Amino acid sequence: MENSRNPEESRPKLDKVISLDDFEDFYWFKQELISFCAKEGLKTSGGKKELAARILHYLKTGEVLALSQEKKKPDSKFDWTKDRLFVDTIITDSYKNSANVRAFFTDYIGVHFAFNVKFMQWIKDHKGSTLAEAAEEWKRLYQISKDKDYQTEIAPQFEYNRYIRDFLADNPSLKLKDAIRFWNLKREKRGTKAYQKSDLDF
Known part of the structure; x- marks a missing residue:
């Protein structure tokens, strides 16, 4: 149909x-x-x-x-803001990205540690893993991000950011103001808000 x-x-x-x-x-x-x-x-x-x-x-x-x-x-009573953390501490359903957790990972990984979307999603999806396993995953993601062809993932709900990035990547001769103008036209229309080459026909 x-x-x-x-x-x-x-x-x-x-x-x-x-x-x-x-x-x-x-x-x-x-x-x-x-x-x-x-x-x-x-x-x-x-x-x-x-x-x-x-x-x-x-x-x-x-x-x-x-x-x-x-x-x-949450079922767990573990307090991620103040309880002492170890490499074998299990990630519970009460997990929070706190200053306490940041300090642990900074000590374990180094001063270059920073929370990022992919890492936080990994933790959310891996309750029951240890902080040591989480640290290894952070290192893996960090190595990937150093690749010159790596492109930071933008979560689906941030449609504007994704559109602007993809528009400018596909149209290097155009400027940010052009991308914004086409986004403003696109967002008023029915359907996907992802950038498409045909948007230039608006």
């Missing part, structure tokens, strides 16, 4: 009667998501990804997620 959605369709109003397709197909500023949540009695904290997921659930079910449904309380 042919997709009947029109990419040139004007951007709809974000309210409680918006269709799921419209909500998912168009770009929304974080402040728009926060305003919607505030108006409908939804929690307004969190990043764009969390806000969008909260709104999507509400549009699908009409339910306001209780805080307890959104965030499960």
Whole structure:
């Protein structure tokens, strides 16, 4: 069946009667998501990804997620902000990127240690691993990042940053102001917000 959605369709109003397709197909500023949540009695904290997921659930079910449904309380009582850390300390569900953890990794790895998105995601996905294993993963990621062809990964929710980077990489003769102009046109249209060569036809 042919997709009947029109990419040139004007951007709809974000309210409680918006269709799921419209909500998912168009770009929304974080402040728009926060305003919607505030108006409908939804929690307004969190990043764009969390806000969008909260709104999507509400549009699908009409339910306001209780805080307890959104965030499960950790089982572990380990305090990552002050408990002493060792190489064999197990990463628990109460893990937090704290000054205490930074000090441990700086001592273990070196002063060049810094938290980064990929490393933090690895820790989130590897509860039960040790800090020594985490340190080895950080070193592996660090070596990869030193490759001259390495490109920092930008999380999907940061659509603007990804678009600008990809636009400029594909159009080296154009300037940042050009990338921003095409992004402003793209974000008003239905569909993907990823850069495409055809965007130059806008």
